[in-house]
Amino acid sequence: MPDPFQPDTLAFIALIGLLAGTLGGLLGVGGSVIIIPALALIFGTGENQHLYQATAMTANLAVALPAAARHRKAGALRPAVLRWMLPATVLFIVVGVLISNLPIFSGGEGGLWLGRVLAIFLIYVIVVNIRKLLRSKEKKAADWERKPKTTPARCGAVGVIMGFAAGLMGIGGGALAVPLQQMLVKLPFRNAIANSSFVMVFSAGIGAVLKLTTLSQHYPDTGEGWPAWQLALVLSGILAPTAIIGAGIGAKLTHTLRPRYVRIAFVLLMIAAAYKMASLPL
Numbered sequence: 001m002p003d004p005f006q007p008d009t010l011a012f013i014a015l016i017g018l019l020a021g022t023l024g025g026l027l028g029v030g031g032s033v034i035i036i037p038a039l040a041l042i043f044g045t046g047e048n049q050h051l052y053q054a055t056a057m058t059a060n061l062a063v064a065l066p067a068a069a070r071h072r073k074a075g076a077l078r079p080a081v082l083r084w085m086l087p088a089t090v091l092f093i094v095v096g097v098l099i100s101n102l103p104i105f106s107g108g109e110g111g112l113w114l115g116r117v118l119a120i121f122l123i124y125v126i127v128v129n130i131r132k133l134l135r136s137k138e139k140k141a142a143d144w145e146r147k148p149k150t151t152p153a154r155c156g157a158v159g160v161i162m163g164f165a166a167g168l169m170g171i172g173g174g175a176l177a178v179p180l181q182q183m184l185v186k187l188p189f190r191n192a193i194a195n196s197s198f199v200m201v202f203s204a205g206i207g208a209v210l211k212l213t214t215l216s217q218h219y220p221d222t223g224e225g226w227p228a229w230q231l232a233l234v235l236s237g238i239l240a241p242t243a244i245i246g247a248g249i250g251a252k253l254t255h256t257l258r259p260r261y262v263r264i265a266f267v268l269l270m271i272a273a274a275y276k277m278a279s280l281p282l
Contacts, residue, residue, distance in 0.1 A: 019034055032170055050100070077194050088156045
């Protein structure tokens with residue numbers, strides 16, 4: 001694995017943090033959908049996949065904390081949804097992490113398939129965002145007028161899916177939770193983003209701790225170089241400062257700008273990320 005302390009590598013990782021934080025704060029998706037493919041671009045796919053996931057989960061805290069604070073200050077959180085969504089997410093992110101550590105996802109080949117699972121998920125994210133870009137203004141206005149359906153079953157289902165996907169693929173889960181809250185709970189876009197960011201503060205922390213403590217299953221400490229969990233912390237530490245700055249900017253923009261053009265850039269980025277994680281030939 002290349003040295004992360006090389007000046008050009010440091011600069012690139014810091015830039016990844018800024019981009020992940022800004023888009024994560026703006027769209028409530030966490031930063032993993034950017035961080036994991038970008039790290040794969042620098043260090044290669046396959047056997048390092050679990051290391052990237054641990055790094056991204058840890059860095060997601062840097063994205064979620066300032067974003068959640070901004071959304072709370074703006075009064076965008078919906079406690080009636082969080083009451084059921086939060087515990088379900090926390091429980092199922094543990095389940096997802098444990099499944100990601102199964103032998104089928106171990107080694108270079110296992111990491112490759114785990115990356116392809118993420119690529120399939122990114123394709124879903126792309127489709128959802130393209131559909132939102134193509135919706136008519138009338139439908140957007142109608143979405144804001146719908147009465148939320150904050151039943152325990154609907155809110156809990158969002159949490160189950162968000163948590164399981166986050167744990168399995170090392171992502172924040174917001175890219176699923178935001179559209180699901182709109183579809184199942186009938187929440188406006190900004191409220192869905194705010195709830196997603198708030199839940200990630202807790203789920204990312206728990207998921208990161210569990211993933212870091214189980215990295216030795218995939219990378220036994222041979223005494224050569226740093227243990228994998230330390231390297232993951234170093235990488236997330238490089239990502240965190242710029243991610244915090246970006247998350248604050250992105251969360252503020254959520255409540256001041258219409259994110260149409262950012263969403264277009266996000267779709268293009270996700271297409272490139274999905275291609276990279278699928279490890280398709282050039």
